[in-house]
Structures are given as structure tokens and as C-alpha cells.
Amino acid sequence: MPTREDLKRSVAEEIDRRGEELVRVAKTILEHPEAGFREQKTAAVVDRVMGEMGVERRTGIAITGVKGHLEGGAGPGPTVGVMGELDSLLVPGHPHADPSTGAAHACGHHAQIAMMLGVGMGLQAPGVLDSLTGRVALIAVPAEEYIEIEYRNELRQQGKLEFLAGKAEFLRLGEFDDIDLAMMTHTSSNAHEGKLALSSTNNGMIAKFIQYQGRAAHAGGAPHMGVNALNAAMLALSAIHAQRETFQDKDTVRVHPIITRGGASVNSVPADVRMETFVRGNNLAAIADADMKVDRALRAAAMAIGATVEITTLPGYMPLNNDDRMMSLYGSNAALLVGEDNVGRAGHRTGSTDMGDVGQVMPTIHPYVSGAVGSGHGVDYLIEDWENAVLTAAKAMALTVVDLLADGAVGANEIKANHKSNMSIAEYLQVQGATLRQETYSG
Secondary structure (H helix, E strand, O other): OOOHHHHHHHHHHHHHHHHHHHHHHHHHHHOOOOOOOOOHHHHHHHHHHHHHHOOOOEEEEOOEEEEEEEOOOOOOOOOOEEEEEEEEEEEEOOOOOOOOOOEEOOHHHHHHHHHHHOOOOOOOOOOOOOHOOOOEEEEOOOOOOOOOOHHHHHHOOOOOOOOOHHHHHHHHHOOOOOOOOOEEEEEEEEHHHHHHEOEEEEEEEEEEEEEEEEEOOOOOHHHHHHOOOHHHHHHHHHHHOOOOHHOOOOOOOOOOOOEEEEEOOEEEEEOEEEEEEEEOOOOOHHHHHHHHHHHHHHHHHHHHOOOHHHHHHHHEOOOOOOOHHHHHHHHHHHHHHHOOOHHHEOOEEEOOHHHHHHHHHHOOOOOOEEOOOOOOOOOOOEEEHHHHHHHHHHHHHHHHHHHHHHHHHHHHHHHHHHHOOOOOOHHHHHHHHHHHHEEEOOO
């Protein structure tokens, strides 16, 4: 029987052997960016590569998701889910943006998909799967970037989905029912955090779609006959800003609204103005408090102008917490690959990820890999070190899978036995479902 070190060596060599292929996959996805729940081309790439790997898989999960399995040959046991995210952002002006949609991979998800596939390829090295107990699920998940809220809410109203984020939909559809532990790696341009970085926590958030309705009138000839919905929206932005001194630093609250429709034409008093915003925080109580204050500001603005406001509050992401034991196991493999001096620790991040939702119900890790430059979600965010961002990241996760499932899956079983989830999947779905509400207030 090969030792665990033999297995890891075989896995790393196989990932290196297929390195050019994996980087090519990432670059192909980079050139065909698609926003969430629209990732048909990206999903087709994943489906093709998994097919070439001989992986049994299902497609079309939560519209575009793909899920395949690798079976360990040493008997039944826990299932480790390894994930990558299919979607892009909308960043017009990015050098790889789609000219017609503005979609662009300004967050590194194209590298995530390649590293997820790389984990599968590495574990297919001769003799490796035969020595593992349990299964590995390779999962390409849609719609991590919570954008185009109005569009996604229309999909919800049409019955095509219930939650507006991919992993939440996977949880609702039962696609995590057979997963015991989950991991993925996010790219980073924070080189000071090392080549690989152990992460700690992230903000959670809820989302809002807001529609102010006024009354159209001639903007020059008879503005007194109108009710200016844009003025209501502008007052709402000011009222939200006036709440910021009430947010406590310890809660890392973030509220950042945008206006997505400002009116119909310049010579007509705006009668239909639409906004989207997140309300973020590092704990559910702080999010609820800020949510109440934002709603109060939105209603007050409608009253001041005499407009009507419809506020749709949608479930977003839970705060992220990593499993310490699982992260420690990952950290040992990271040090093996890049040296302890090149393994950093990322502090609390005020952005949000739906890996937080997965982490509420099972042991989860969400480490980071450097290799990018520029500002995340910006026009200058680019992967420069493809070897680290794809191959090293894939190796670190694959070696961790070996530690989890080798020797009768003793590693995975120990983590499961010591992990206390915050809620069951059923409880999670109940909590998130209760977040959805719609209010119409006439001023």
C-alpha cells in the first residue's frame, strides 16, 4: 500500500503534468465571462472537461451548475465537496470584458474552476483513488457574485429559483445533502498574505431591491404636476448615509446602494426609479439592526416627496466561519508546498461569500491563493502568476483531500465528530426563507 506521502507526491506530479491544460481552461473561461445564472458557455467547458476525465456528472443544477463525483476505492465513507464558481462580475472597461454585456472575471472565478478540475485530475493519478475511503464531489456552482438583483428576482418570481445565489440554491435543491465537508480557494491580489493564506471570517449580508414610484409630468413646463421619484431616491441615499454613525465598528457594517434606473427621459419628471443595495455585517444581529435603519430611511424619503416605495428584502449570505481543524490540515499542506514563510493568514474580510452559507451547516474552509494583481472587482484585476493561482491552489486542496480520506477517512471523520454546525440544512432554509419580505409604503 502506498503511504500518504506517496499519494501526495503522485497527486502533485499529476497536477503539474496537466498544468498547461488547466491554465488553458482558466484562460478560455476568462475570455468568455458570464454573470450569474447565465453561465452556459462556462458550464459547457466544465461539462466537457469532466467528460474527458471520465467523471459521471449532472448539469443544469440551479440553471447552470455542474456536479460530478470521484469514487474512492477503499470503501464507503465521507464525501468531500470541492467547489469552483462559474460566474463573473459586470466590470465594463476590464481588458477581458465582454463588449456586449460588460461581464468580466475581475474576481478570479475562472482560476477557481480550473483549480477545482485540477483537484479531480490530481486525485486520478494512478493508485490514488484506490487508497481513499469515501467520495469527492467536484462542483461548479453558479452565481456567487450577488448582482443583477432585479433580473434574479424576476427568475424567482417565475419559479426558476428561490434563492438568488448559487450555493443557497444548491442547499435548497438538496445538492449538499450528500456532502460532509466542503472547500474552495479564492484568488487574491494581497501578496503580503503569502502565496497561500489561511482565512478567518467574512461579513454576511442581505440584499434589497427598491422601487420608488412617483408621477410623470413635463419636467420644464409643469414639474409641479409631478412627483419626482428620483428626488425620493436621492433623499434615501442621504438618509442612509446619516445612519452610518450609528453602526458600531465591531460589527463591520457596510451599506452601499446604487441607482439602477433614474427615470425615463430628461424632459419628464422621473416616475419610476429603482435601487439595489446590500446590508452587510459580521453577525446576524448587526445586519438586522442596519436593515431596520435602511428601511426606515427608505420610507422617510417616500414620505418627504409624496412618492410610493416598494422594498423587497431578499436572503443573501450568512457570515463565513472556517472550521479550525480542517484549516489546520490545509495549512500543513500549504506549508509543504510553498514553505511556512509563504503561508499567511487573512484577517476578517468585509466582503461576503455564499461559502458562509455552506459553513453554517458543515465543516468548511475558504483559503486564499495569491497570483493576481490589481483591485478585486476592478478593471485592473488580473491573474499574472498562473502557476500559483491555479496549480498550487489545486495541489493544496488535493493534498488536503488525501489527508481527509486516506487511512479509512480518519481525518474527515475526526473533523466531523468535533465540528458543531450552527444549524441543520432544514434550519438554514427556514431562516433564509423567513428573510424574504416585501413592503409597499405610500408617502
